[in-house]
Amino acid sequence: MKSRPSRFLLGGRTYSPAVSLLLALPFLLVILLAFLLPLGMLLRESAFAPGFTVEHYRKVFDEPVYLRVMYRTVRISIFVTLISLLLGYPLALLMARARGLQLSLLLIAVLLPLWTSVLVRTYAWLVLLQRDGLINDMLTGLGIIDAPMQLLRTEGAVVLAMSHVLLPFVVLPLYASLRAIPDDYERAAKMLGANGFAVFRHVTLPLSMPGITSGCLMVFLLALGFFVTPALIGGPQQMMLATLVQQQVTELLNWPFAGAIIGVLLFAVLVLVIAFNRVVRLDRFVGQV
Amino acid sequence: MTRTPITASRFAINAFAYAVVVFLLVPTALIIPMSFGPDRFLKFPPAGFTLHWYAAYFSDPDWLAATFFSIRIAALTAIVATIVGTLISLALVRGRLPGKPAFELLVVGPVIVPNIALAIATFLVFDGLRLTGTTLGFVAAHTALAMPFVVFTILASLYRFDADLERAALSCGASPLRAFFWVTLPQIMPGIVSAALFAFIISFDEPVISFFISDLDHRSLPRKMFEDIDYNVSPILAAVATVLTGLTILALVIGHFLGRSGRSGSTTRKTG
Amino acid sequence: MDLQHRSPPGDHVGVHDLVKRYGDVAAVDSVSLGVKKGEFLALLGPSGSGKTTILMNIAGFDFPDSGRIEIDGQDVTWTPPYKRNLGMVFQRYTLFPHMSVLDNIAFPLRMRKIGRAEREERARAALKTVRLDGYGDRKPSQLSGGQQQRVAMARAVVYNPEVLLMDEPLSALDKNLREEMQIEIKHLQRELGVTVIFVTHDQTEALTMADRIAVLDHGKLQQLDTPRALYEAPASAFVAGFIGETNFWPATAANDAAPGDEVAVELEGGERATVMAADRLSRQQAVRVAIRPENLRLSADSGGCAATVNEAIYAGSVTTLLVRTKGPILRVRLTAATAASEPAAGTSLSLGWQPRHARAYAAA
Numbered sequence: 001m002k003s004r005p006s007r008f009l010l011g012g013r014t015y016s017p018a019v020s021l022l023l024a025l026p027f028l029l030v031i032l033l034a035f036l037l038p039l040g041m042l043l044r045e046s047a048f049a050p051g052f053t054v055e056h057y058r059k060v061f062d063e064p065v066y067l068r069v070m071y072r073t074v075r076i077s078i079f080v081t082l083i084s085l086l087l088g089y090p091l092a093l094l095m096a097r098a099r100g101l102q103l104s105l106l107l108i109a110v111l112l113p114l115w116t117s118v119l120v121r122t123y124a125w126l127v128l129l130q131r132d133g134l135i136n137d138m139l140t141g142l143g144i145i146d147a148p149m150q151l152l153r154t155e156g157a158v159v160l161a162m163s164h165v166l167l168p169f170v171v172l173p174l175y176a177s178l179r180a181i182p183d184d185y186e187r188a189a190k191m192l193g194a195n196g197f198a199v200f201r202h203v204t205l206p207l208s209m210p211g212i213t214s215g216c217l218m219v220f221l222l223a224l225g226f227f228v229t230p231a232l233i234g235g236p237q238q239m240m241l242a243t244l245v246q247q248q249v250t251e252l253l254n255w256p257f258a259g260a261i262i263g264v265l266l267f268a269v270l271v272l273v274i275a276f277n278r279v280v281r282l283d284r285f286v287g288q289v
Numbered sequence: 290m291t292r293t294p295i296t297a298s299r300f301a302i303n304a305f306a307y308a309v310v311v312f313l314l315v316p317t318a319l320i321i322p323m324s325f326g327p328d329r330f331l332k333f334p335p336a337g338f339t340l341h342w343y344a345a346y347f348s349d350p351d352w353l354a355a356t357f358f359s360i361r362i363a364a365l366t367a368i369v370a371t372i373v374g375t376l377i378s379l380a381l382v383r384g385r386l387p388g389k390p391a392f393e394l395l396v397v398g399p400v401i402v403p404n405i406a407l408a409i410a411t412f413l414v415f416d417g418l419r420l421t422g423t424t425l426g427f428v429a430a431h432t433a434l435a436m437p438f439v440v441f442t443i444l445a446s447l448y449r450f451d452a453d454l455e456r457a458a459l460s461c462g463a464s465p466l467r468a469f470f471w472v473t474l475p476q477i478m479p480g481i482v483s484a485a486l487f488a489f490i491i492s493f494d495e496p497v498i499s500f501f502i503s504d505l506d507h508r509s510l511p512r513k514m515f516e517d518i519d520y521n522v523s524p525i526l527a528a529v530a531t532v533l534t535g536l537t538i539l540a541l542v543i544g545h546f547l548g549r550s551g552r553s554g555s556t557t558r559k560t561g
Numbered sequence: 562m563d564l565q566h567r568s569p570p571g572d573h574v575g576v577h578d579l580v581k582r583y584g585d586v587a588a589v590d591s592v593s594l595g596v597k598k599g600e601f602l603a604l605l606g607p608s609g610s611g612k613t614t615i616l617m618n619i620a621g622f623d624f625p626d627s628g629r630i631e632i633d634g635q636d637v638t639w640t641p642p643y644k645r646n647l648g649m650v651f652q653r654y655t656l657f658p659h660m661s662v663l664d665n666i667a668f669p670l671r672m673r674k675i676g677r678a679e680r681e682e683r684a685r686a687a688l689k690t691v692r693l694d695g696y697g698d699r700k701p702s703q704l705s706g707g708q709q710q711r712v713a714m715a716r717a718v719v720y721n722p723e724v725l726l727m728d729e730p731l732s733a734l735d736k737n738l739r740e741e742m743q744i745e746i747k748h749l750q751r752e753l754g755v756t757v758i759f760v761t762h763d764q765t766e767a768l769t770m771a772d773r774i775a776v777l778d779h780g781k782l783q784q785l786d787t788p789r790a791l792y793e794a795p796a797s798a799f800v801a802g803f804i805g806e807t808n809f810w811p812a813t814a815a816n817d818a819a820p821g822d823e824v825a826v827e828l829e830g831g832e833r834a835t836v837m838a839a840d841r842l843s844r845q846q847a848v849r850v851a852i853r854p855e856n857l858r859l860s861a862d863s864g865g866c867a868a869t870v871n872e873a874i875y876a877g878s879v880t881t882l883l884v885r886t887k888g889p890i891l892r893v894r895l896t897a898a899t900a901a902s903e904p905a906a907g908t909s910l911s912l913g914w915q916p917r918h919a920r921a922y923a924a925a
Contacts, residue, residue: 020384024392027377027436030369031395034433038410039402045413087309094306108541109310115537116317117494118560119514120530124316126518127323127331127527134319134333165560167313196298222560225403227497232518242405242497249409249501259413262406273401453655456622459642460649460726461669461716468643471668475659 039266046259056260066244070264073241076159076230077223083163084170084219085212092174092211093204096181110175114168122229125161126152129233153235161233166222170215177211178204217276221269241265317534324527331524342528352529355513359493362424362509366431366492367485373432374439374484381440382447400437400559404497407434412501422504430502431492438491438558439484446480483547490540491558494533572631573598573756574619574724579628581614581780588614589625590780598723601750601757603767606777607803612760613728615777619758620726621645632724643672648717648725648755652732654709656701662712663688663697669720687715690749707738714746718753725750727759731766743769764804768792776800796839798922801851808857808891810850812921814842823916826850830887832866836919847924854881854894856918859904865913870904886912 015023046056060066095106113121128134129151136148151157181204189199227242234240239247241261248258319333324342326335346352380386381393399407411430412421420426450473458468474481496511503512510529517526572595581589589611596602604612617623619630621642630638637645656665667684675683688694691711701709710730717725727746731739747770750757761767767774768788776783776791776799783803784796795801802809811829818824818838826848827833836850859868859882868884868891880903882893891912895903904910 015380015384017385017387020380020386023376023380023384024386026373027392027395030373030429030432030436031398034411034429035395035399035402035407038414039406041414042406042410087312090302090306091309094303106310109314111541112538113313113317114558115490115541117496117511117514117530117533117537119494119496119511119518120320120533121317123514123518123526123530124320126522127320128316130522132330137333164312164316167309169560196296221401221403225405227405227408227500228515232515242403245405245409246500249412255413258409262409265403266406269401269403451653451655453651453653454657456620456642457649457651457655457713457716458657458668459622460620460647462643462646462672462720463668464643464672465641467672472657475657 042255042259043263043266044259045255046257046263049256056256057263059257060260060264066261069239069241069244072155072238073224076155076162076238076240077220079159080162080166080223081170081216081220083159084167085216087163088167088170088174088215089212092171092178092208095171095175096178110168110171113164114172118165118228121165122161122232125157125164125229125233129157129161152233153238155234155238158230158234158238158240161229162223162226165229166219166226169218169222173215173218174208174211177208181207213276217272221272224268225265317530320527321531321534324524324531326524329524331522331527342524343532345525346528346532349525352513352525355508355510358507359510362427362431363489363493365424365428366435367489369428370432370435370439370488371443371481371485374436374443374488375481378440378443378447382444396440397437399434404434404559408498408501411498415502421502422507426502427492427499427509430498431495432488434495434498434559435488435491438487442484442487443477443480446477449480450476479547483544486540486544486547487558490537494537571597573600573633574758575629575631575634576615576619577629577631579615579618579630580626581611581618581623582626587780589618591628592777592780592782593628594775594782594785596724596756596758598756599754601747601759601770601772603771603774604758604760604777605762605764605767605771605774605803606783607762609779610777611780612762612775612777614780616726616728616758616760619724620647620649646720646722648720648722650710650713650717650725650727650730652729654701654706654713654733656709656712656716658701660701661697662693662699662701662704665701665712666697666716666719669716673720683719684715687719688712690718690752691715691745706734707742710734710742711745714749718749718755721753722755724756724758727757729760729762732761732763739766746770768804776803778803794839795851795920798849798851798925801920801922806854806892806894807851808854808889810852810886810888810891811924812836812848812850814838814844814846814848814921816844818842818921824921826921828866828886828888830866832887834866834919835916836921837917839920840923842921842923848921849924850919850921852891852914852919854892855896856914857891857893858913859884859893859910860913862911865911868910868912870906870908870910872906873903884910884912 047053049055060070091106091110095103095110098106130136131148131150131152133151135151139145140148185203185207186199189203194202225242226240227246230238230240231243231246234243245258245261248254248261322335323331323333325338325340326332327337327339327341328335377392377396381389381396386392407430415421415426415430420429454472454476455468458472459465463471494511495509496515499509499512500515503509508516514526514529517523574596576592576594579589579592580587592611592615594602604615606612614623618625621637621640625638628638629636632645632647656662657668660668663681663684666687667680670680670683685694685697688697691714693708693711693715696704696708696712701712704712710733713730730746731742734742743766759767759770771788773785773787774791775785778799784791784800786796791800791804795804798809801807812826812834815825815827815833819841820838822838823835824838824842825833826836828850834850839851842848858865866886868886871883871885871890874881874883878896880895882895882904884891884893893912
């Protein structure tokens with residue numbers, strides 16, 4: 001009997017391990033140069049100086065200034081996540097019930113902001129919230145306040161703008177999971193005597209839980225490391241983690257400490273992703289809705 | 290869900306949802322009329338109509354340099370990311386790839402790691418390698434960033450592709466390479482084109498990594514915008530923002546029509 | 562190489578001791594079969610029987626763990642599909658959606674580097690043999706399912722392959738069209754003189770079309786024979802149950818018997834009868850007696866097994882009676898010609914059969 005010869009293509013459709021590796025090689029090079037190597041070097045910087053040390057990590061948790069930034073980052077991220085969920089759920093419900101043109105328009109309304117530059121959207125809030133901006137004009141015009149308020153460089157402004165930017169990330173997975181609930185469940189619940197709220201409470205809400213989890217996780221993770229919006233809308237008093245890192249790197253050239261903050265951030269992100277790995281399919285992150 | 294008589298509570302929920310739509314769209318939309326206003330400080334409603342700020346944008350060498358730099362980076366990123374992404378997708382779907390789970394992890398890696406982490410890390414290494422401000426550096430960083438979106442889009446079209454079509458080509462006497470170019474490639478083309486489109490947009494308005502790896506002479510458009518927003522809020526920005534938003538709508542429309550033929554496309558992205 | 566595994570001369574396609582495992586499951590378990598030149602062979606079995614795996618190994622899309630595939634006496638076990646010069650028609654139509662119908666049919670010729678003029682001429686001729694001339698410029702999506710499958714056939718035969726493989730090609734079509742296409746495929750095969758290996762799970766399709774049928778179950782070849790032999794002398798209880806309709810009556814052999822001998826059995830319920838041994842049987846062995854519904858005879862006089870009519874199901878040309886015996890409930894088939902004397906429900910009758918129509922298989 002002949003032994004199995006090595007084949008360039010197994011059955012013409014399956015590539016042999018050697019060919020597969022060859023196809024994966026360019027990817028590996030890109031990921032190595034622009035992903036693995038940089039992250040590895042940064043983490044090495046944070047823990048070796050040149051001998052192994054946890055000094056920089058200790059500094060992140062020991063100094064009140066930095067602890068405050070971390071605490072604020074988590075607080076703002078939680079607020080942004082909750083607001084996004086609160087605003088996003090009714091919209092996702094509406095989309096799940098919509099058909100045809102109405103659905104297309106609603107989808108466009110969610111996708112358009114998603115693909116509009118973060119800078120453009122942040123800039124819009126900057127213009128709206130400035131001292132003589134539209135919001136202050138309206139508030140004074142309506143007599144709610146006497147003189148223009150300081151809106152920029154407040155934590156409220158940061159939360160508002162970030163919620164606006166991150167809202168689509170919670171709407172899309174929510175919409176997907178609500179859309180997947182068969183009509184029959186709600187009909188059945190109604191036949192069995194449940195009123196509107198009971199249907200929501202006992203049928204719709206539990207069944208949309210995967211969407212809630214993945215949407216919230218996505219918003220929370222993005223918020224934790226968010227750079228552009230807090231940096232432009234907030235001031236030093238609203239500094240979040242990403243801006244702190246930027247400052248350490250561009251102004252103080254303190255790479256080991258910046259590396260340590262990033263190390264903490266990566267650890268938090270990894271823990272969350274692994275913890276929710278069973279609920280949140282990773283490809284949802286790239287969202288084939 | 291079925292059409293049921295609109296109850297008061299449902300009416301309230303829908304009204305709230307439409308208010309959220311307004312919240313999503315209006316802030317950005319207001320920029321557009323303001324960009325045509327004559328005032329030095331942006332006003333709404335605008336006090337008149339002028340194309341002055343557009344003229345200023347298109348005649349300012351700094352803005353133009355940043356724009357063309359970003360277009361070049363984005364175009365190269367689209368090409369490189371699409372080729373690299375198609376190859377790894379084929380290896381993942383068709384190949385007996387050793388260490389496949391590790392590769393899958395590496396594919397999603399850039400989505401999970403926060404952009405700020407990636408940006409700082411890239412800055413550290415690229416500074417040492419003298420890659421900051423270079424086309425190679427930008428394209429490499431943006432290709433890595435776009436990779437998950439490109440790969441997932443192409444994987445989706447590969448999975449949708451009927452494997453028997455390729456078997457049919459082979460049974461007709463086509464070699465594997467010819468079967469790929471004659472049958473598989475034309476079939477997954479809509480996916481590949483929309484992947485390229487995504488990569489282009491992701492690179493073109495990527496603000497965080499660009500912020501760190503730009504240098505004084507080579508700035509991307511987002512970096513230039515960041516600086517101007519931070520230091521001198523000029524109405525030129527409104528003009529730039531309007532142009533960018535217009536381009537985004539155009540890209541989405543193209544993507545939609547491609548998606549219609551290929552039913553493919555990533556609808557989510559990552560932001561920073 | 563072991564000589565006894567060589568294809569006997571005259572076998573066009575030979576499968577030798579083919580074994581294919583997926584994990585712990587043997588999808589194909591040591592199957593050997595030969596297909597003669599110009600023969601129409603059906604691979605028939607329930608899903609999971611290994612019939613498609615065998616076809617994929619012959620086509621070259623899958624490779625065995627052990628065993629060989631031979632075509633024209635050449636070992637092609639490891640030859641890639643595009644070098645085997647086989648034609649193949651798939652379950653779905655698998656026309657290339659981005660090419661016109663004519664380009665689809667011309668594709669194999671293009672891959673064989675045949676010039677444009679000849680390509681077009683031969684593609685048009687092939688289109689004509691499947692009675693679709695004039696449809697060449699259309700896109701596959703503009704054709705009906707039946708038309709698409711005919712184009713797929715034209716594409717598979719345009720380069721005159723000597724062997725045509727078909728993987729349940731009619732399963733996507735509705736019943737009427739399927740029956741029409743069965744005859745059409747049969748005609749095409751005779752016209753071209755091509756050897757056909759046809760996978761199906763539909764026994765009627767296999768009986769209608771095939772010269773010989775290979776019945777498979779759980780990766781094992783159960784029987785390879787002509788349709789008539791399969792129906793009249795099934796080699797196992799599985800084949801008897803799988804092809805056509807069969808009543809099984811559990812029984813115990815009353816004496817030893819060789820295959821083909823008459824043997825006395827004690828039927829479940831206590832009555833005795835004479836049947837034919839299909840396997841080698843020994844006294845006291847548990848057996849299953851298989852009797853086709855149309856081979857059971859009803860009479861008013863005693864002498865056979867006692868039976869009571871439970872229900873009569875009228876279906877036009879035939880009527881099926883469900884009769885209660887002292888053992889199981891049996892189905893009895895009456896044709897329209899004999900149904901004039903159709904007994905009413907509740908009638909007590911006597912049930913009889915010719916011993917050669919009742920085959921006793923050793924119970925598993």
